[in-house]
Amino acid sequence: MKLSIRILAAALPLLLAACVHKEAVKPVPKADYAALLNEQRGRERLLAPTDHWVLQGKIGVSGQVNGKTDGGSGTLTWTQNGESYEFVVRGPVGSKSFKLSVTPDGAVLEGLDGGPQRNPNPEVLVQNALGWRVPLHDLRAWVLGLRADSGPAELTFGADGLPSLLVQDGWSVSYPAWNTARQPAVPSKVFAENPPYKVRLSIDSWSMQ
Template sequence: MRASAFLAPVLATLLLAGCVSQPTRAPQVLVDEARAQAQDQVRANLRDWSLSGRIAVSNGKQGGSGRIDWQQSNDRFTVSLSAPVTRQSWRLSGDDRGARLEGIEGGPRASDDVEAMLVQTTGWNIPVRALADWVRGVGADADRYGPAQIVYGAGDRPVRLVQAGWTIDYAEWQVEPAEPASTPVLPARLTATRGEAKVRLIVDTWSPGETP
């Protein structure tokens, strides 16, 4: 089954509203540049993590939404998407050398270009490998994607990141603990946009591994 066929098209009602760049100040926000860079580095060092939440994707003509569970270990990833209403799901797993997509019509597909494979099989433009960094609020590999431009706001955290033609807006971050924590504060809600392609993500649960 084509993946876009089972992702429930409820964008209108869904409750979704690498490299460390030199900090750029958001309007009327005083940014501590040293603190911003230090926080970026801590998040960049987080290479093993998992998240659970809600995702919505659209391509200008069609849209869909569902649940997402993402496990990441260095460059190795496993992303599971499911649509509770239709009870359909698919699973993407791979690394920098390639990926395998399961749960689609015609049987599993494999390719060394995961993003192109997703467009061909699902119709969705989802920058999976770069998103693994962007979802943590840091730029992706500059050698592959070019430099990241980051605008910082409250808490000296990114409010916008622009890289490889994509614009990532961070609408919400986790609540900062009252006491110092051993793991970084991570994004809770973000939207990645390039042209008509849009990926919206709400993270309900982060499970970060240990940072070096």
């Protein structure tokens, strides 16, 4: 009997701690999805016309080349001017650094061995030259936290009322962090994945016109 009492006394703090922990991680009740979707439509109406900006941050890309995992990372300066844009990626010493310039007439990739490379399709150009699959067309919308015009999309919202996950065109795009100091809010982290391909953006600053 005394042994049973001792065991119960020893277990009691653990049981109480488990109850406290369970209470601490109690999920926040979901807001009305229709209302959140309506707020998202409002953000999209405000941000969709935005086509002049300079984004600075970091990019990490991984995928497969000839059956082997490959990738790269570096600082990114993304300058958007209407339908034209420029990606400047500067990697660490010994890694890939390049400039991708895209206009409605096609794309030019500079900075790699062998001289400039060209292709009418920038996504094909990047994949052929670097082995990176980057959804450049859709990424222009996703980086703003918007749905792209490439087809149906599924949205999941976080406790802050902003998108936490966007599934579209075979990609899952998560938004771990947002810059709410800017209104409408814009993402500060964008992680896109379409196995085996991953694209991760960490945004340090936005300059919008």
